[in-house]
Structure formats: C-alpha cells, structure tokens
Amino acid sequence: MPGLSFDNYQRNAYLTTKGYGTPKATSTGTTIVGCKFKGGVVIAADTRATAGPIVADKNCEKLHRLAPKIWCAGAGTAADTEMVTQLIASNLELHALSQDRQPRVITALTMLKQHLFKYQGHLGAYLIVAGVDPTGAHLLSVQAHGSTDIGKYQSLGSGSLAAMAVLETHFKEDMTKEEAMKLCADAIESGIWNDLGSGSNVDLCVMEVGKDAELHRNYLTPNVRSEKARSYKFARGTTAVLRESVREILDVEETVITFGGDAMEVDA
C-alpha cells in the first residue's frame, strides 16, 4: 500500500517470537520548553538523542522550522518528530502560497493534531509549537495522540518535570526578551543536569512580533569535553618490528573445463 507501510508487521511479530526483538528506535529523551514574553515567544531544547541507554547523538537539533516565523521543538521518537515536522512544514508552505497569506501557528497546530490523531499515537511525536503570525505570538503544544494545549509556559519530554519546576518558580507575566531567554535556558539546564535522557547543550529560538526569528544553536554549552590530563601519544621508537612471518592462506588452482560439443548448443 502506498504511504507508511505495514508490510513488515507480521514478519517482525514472527521474529520477536523467535527471539530477535525489534531494535530500539532513537528517541530524544529530552527536555523542551517554551515561554511567552512581552511581544514574542521563546522555545528551547537540549541536544541529546538516546538509543536505549546509549547516547546516539551528542549534539542533535531538536528545534525544527515549520515556517520562517513558526518553530517547533520535538520530543519522542526522533524520526517521527523530524518527518512529521517536515511534512507539516511542506503543507504549511503550500497552504500559505495558495491562500496568499502568512502561515498561522494554529494552522500548523491543527494540521499536526489531525495528522497525529489519524495515526493514533503510533507516531511518537510530542511537540511544542510556537511562533508569530499576523494575529500575534502563540505558544502551543501537541501530544502524540493528538491532544493540544495552550499556555504561557510549557515543557515536554523526560526532563519536563525538572524544567517545569524552574518555570513555575521564576515565570512572570510580560517579561523582557532577555529574561525569557534566561528563564528558558535555566529550565533546560535543569533538565540537562537532573534528567538522564537530556544532556549536552542548550538550543534556543526567539520569535518576536515584527522581527525575524532568531535561532541560537548551542546557546549554552555547559558540557564541553575537558582536555585530557596527559598526552597519550607513543614516542617514536617505542616498539621496533621484532619478527615478520607471512603465511599464504589460499592456494589458487586454475583448471579449464570444456563443456561437450564444438559449437555452442542452443537447443539441447
């Protein structure tokens, strides 16, 4: 069938019974936050992608662009957030072109919500959608099953509790842009230190009414790898070649085999 294919489902179920489990999809363990300020909205995310207990990507990008002034942060299965975001970004662009209007955040939200509901949560994409459009600045979030929320500050992902603690303590109405950036960065840092699924750096995106969106990739890098204490290079002459022996593993013998008959037989 065209579209997302279910062809391998029965095969995978059979393999699982034989002991070959399905590989764990790369997940963004994640802390993502969004916060409104006076005249705009800020979203931030950490940069660690995990595959089970292993860090798959130390500096992945979780902030995706749906439209030049509408950005979303994605938690959940990395492939799902990436692909769903790109699909809806394409749809938003086509829609904006055909309507001859700037795309709106609620349009993006509705497209995402209807798409995710259709797949009943099997597309594991938990997104915080934020942006500015002709109606103003908006901060919204979507869960994988298709439910949505509106708020002045949001957090999603495995580090959402750590981030929400910071947001609840320090959020106030009508902050300045710098205050909001500091708050979001602090909330993500709280997730980085206190949650195993989040780590590495902080990415940030500021969307202000009347201005272009600013993406601050690696806005904070609190996890720079320190220089090694010693130099581990081997000095020249540490080992000389002591002994060399070459063993032939294969003995190749060539013989020519002739098939019966002089001319090539077409119909035997």
Next chain:
Amino acid sequence: MSLRIVPENNKTSSVNTTTFGQAAEHAPGLQDILRTQEGPLNMASKLNNRHPLEARIANWEQTQHDTRLETYRRVFGAGEPIKRTMELEIVDATDFKPSVLGGPDSMHRDILMNKDTTVDWEDVYKGGFESGINVKDFHTEMERKVGI
C-alpha cells in the same frame, strides 16, 4: 447514513477466495496467481495478525470523503454528492495512462478532492505492492478497462 470521522472497526464475517485479488479468467474461483506473481494466496496472513492501524489508515480517506458527501447531502440536498461523485467518475473514466508509463496523472483528481495544496505520505512513499518491478502490465490493465 452515518457521519464518521474514524473508519469503522468491523472485521468481515466471511471472505471469498477472490476477496484479495482479481479473479482469473481460466479459474474463476481463484485469484490470478500467475498474473500477480505472488504465488498461492495465504488468506490467513491477509486476515490475521495485522497491525491495528492498517485498516484505519487504508480506509481513512474514503471515510472522510463519505462523511463530507453525507454532510453535503444533508445541507444542500441529494444533488450535491451525486454531482461530485459523477465528476470523480468522469475523471477516472477518461484519464488513462498505463501503469508502466507511470500511471494516471493525479492533477484532476487532486483538484476535485481538494488535495492540490497538500502533501501526504502517499506522495512521498508512492510504492505499494504494485510499483517498481511489480507494476501491472499494459495488457492486463487494458483488458480490465475495456471489460474483456
């Protein structure tokens, strides 16, 4: 007539041997396994152990379309859905391009279904079983279309 958003979850209570494939002319009781090159059909694998989402996704567009036509019928009268269905059938009947050359162009159908400004997984992952090297050959298609 019901207004559904989500496709119905009913499993069929009985199936024919020809439910999962076109009947063969030489053996009308079976599907044409020579043409499809799939080998003898395993009905159990087509019925059991399917992903719960598969039926939902396969029927999604049709269900949405039916609901839309049903609301038009209730608001505007029986003429609306009849006219729209007629237009779609005209397009299906007049647009013919063999699958080996890429299949019919979807522009007219897209405009009628209001999908000309949307992109979905069907446009990205176009394959199905009948794609690539498994495309229906021209003769089969023509026979089916003409009704031989």
